[in-house]
Amino acid sequence: MNQSIKIGQIVPSSNLTMEREIPAMLRARESIFPERFSFHSSRMRMKKVTPEELKAMDRDSDRCAYELSDAAVDVMGYACLVAIMAMGKGYHRESQERLHRITVENGHPAPVVSSAGALVDSLKLMGAKRISIVAPYMKPLTKMVAEYIEAEGVEVKDYIALEIPDNLEVAAQDPMNLVDIYKRLDLKNIDALVLSACVQMPSLAAIQRVEDECGIPVLSASVATIHQMLVQLGLEPKVPNCGTLLAG
Known part of the structure; x- marks a missing residue:
């Protein structure tokens, strides 16, 4: 064994x-x-x-x-x-x-x-130059995440901030809600979609479905973490x- x-x-x-x-x-x-x-x-x-x-x-x-x-x-x-x-x-x-x-x-x-380094490194590995992201954070923190990623050479074309301050409430989100939420993003000419730029917001159940639906490579911070591990x-x-x- x-x-x-x-x-x-x-x-x-x-x-x-x-x-x-x-x-x-x-x-x-x-x-x-x-x-x-x-x-x-x-x-x-x-x-x-x-x-x-x-x-x-x-x-x-x-x-x-x-x-x-x-x-x-x-x-x-x-x-x-x-x-x-x-x-x-x-x-x-x-x-x-x-x-x-x-x-x-x-x-x-x-x-x-x-998870921060894994997301950045995975985007580079995928050759992603321009992305859109979904995050549960308040707008200032979501903007900071976008700026951190951009400082690593990846443009964040668009982002959605769900503005959920309580961390337990973030964990309680239904990942399948993301199947509708992502459609509010500008997806034109992006190389990848980060369905959850937060390791507390569940997204695993929706990753493959959203990728199959939109035809754009889809990942999350937790998927990137497993890749790097x-x-x-x-x-x-x-x-x-x-x-x-x-x-x-």
Whole structure:
């Protein structure tokens, strides 16, 4: 029997979605590949998605990295996109390096990906020069996310801010609502559609359906995170029914 690959996640205390969507994607992958996975989390306190709470939460990420490193996880994901982006343009590189250094110091070196870095890197890998995005955040935070992505060389042509400040309410959204919501975006001449630029807003159930419907590559922050985790583990980044990025 294969030993499980240990997936570690640093999650906001109020985040539910990444502990649902990440296992769901890897369980789907298990139907076509031999590798097996187990899932382990450490939490940073955060209830409201505000700049103040995000900054305080990010300071907690070092402790989480130590905790997950104690469990000798094989890869670690920082599962909050907006917390990283709120810390300033390009911050995902600094965060990933620092958290990886903690795993080395703690004697259990593990690659570290962040959902923010994974989204940016995945868009570049896909050759996406112009995108549109859906986010649950208030308009100022959504604008900040768009500007962070643009600083990485990808134009955000259009975005929808659903303006849901409470993080638990974000997790309670029906992903199939996105099948209608995305139609309000300007999709002309874009190279990719980010159906959820937030790892707390569920979108997995809608990704393939929206891609099939609009004919544009569709991804989310959580899909990008799984792609980068699999790449870091040296595994084929392929998961059925999760859109172009994970199509193999």
